[in-house]
Amino acid sequence: MPIKEHIAQAVKTAMLAKDNQTRDTLRLLQAAVKQREVDERIELDDAGVVAVLDKLVKQRKDSIAAFAQAGRQDLVEQEQAELAVLQTYLPERLSSEAVVAAVQAIVTELGAQGPGDMGKVMGAAKAQLAGKADMGQVSAAVKAALSR
Structure with a gap:
C-alpha cells in the first residue's frame, strides 16, 4: 500500500479512536504533501512523500532544540509527540x-x-x-x- 493511502487510513483510525494528537499530526503531514503536489503540479510517489516526511521530521528536531533552549518544556513535549508520530511513517534507515x-x-x-x-x-x-x-x-x- 502506498504511504499516502496508509496515512489516510491512519487518519481515519485516529479519528475513530479520538486520538487528537495523531490525527492532527497526520493531517499536517497530508497538508504538506498536498501543498508540494500543488506547488510542483505533480503526484508524489512514495519517495516524494518520504522527502516531505524527512523535512517535517527535521523541522520538529530543530524546534525541539530551540524550545528546549528557550525553556519551553510544554512546546518541547508537543513537538516530541509529533516527531514520534511522523517517525512511524518513515521507512527503516540504513545503519x-x-x-x-x-x-x-x-x-x-x-x-x-x-x-x-x-x-x-x-x-x-x-x-x-x-x-x-x-x-x-x-x-x-x-x-x-x-x-x-
Whole structure:
C-alpha cells in the first residue's frame, strides 16, 4: 500500500479512536504533501512523500532544540509527540556502517579527493541515499571520507 493511502487510513483510525494528537499530526503531514503536489503540479510517489516526511521530521528536531533552549518544556513535549508520530511513517534507515560503506563506494566511483569534491559526492549520495538514510549522517560520512 502506498504511504499516502496508509496515512489516510491512519487518519481515519485516529479519528475513530479520538486520538487528537495523531490525527492532527497526520493531517499536517497530508497538508504538506498536498501543498508540494500543488506547488510542483505533480503526484508524489512514495519517495516524494518520504522527502516531505524527512523535512517535517527535521523541522520538529530543530524546534525541539530551540524550545528546549528557550525553556519551553510544554512546546518541547508537543513537538516530541509529533516527531514520534511522523517517525512511524518513515521507512527503516540504513545503519551508520552501511552509510559509511555507501559513501566510500561513491567516493571511489567518482574518484573524489579532498574537500573540494564534496559537492560532487553529496549530489551523487543524495541521489542514491535520499529517503534511505539521514542526510546529516551522510554529510558527516562524506566529510570524513574526503578528509583522509
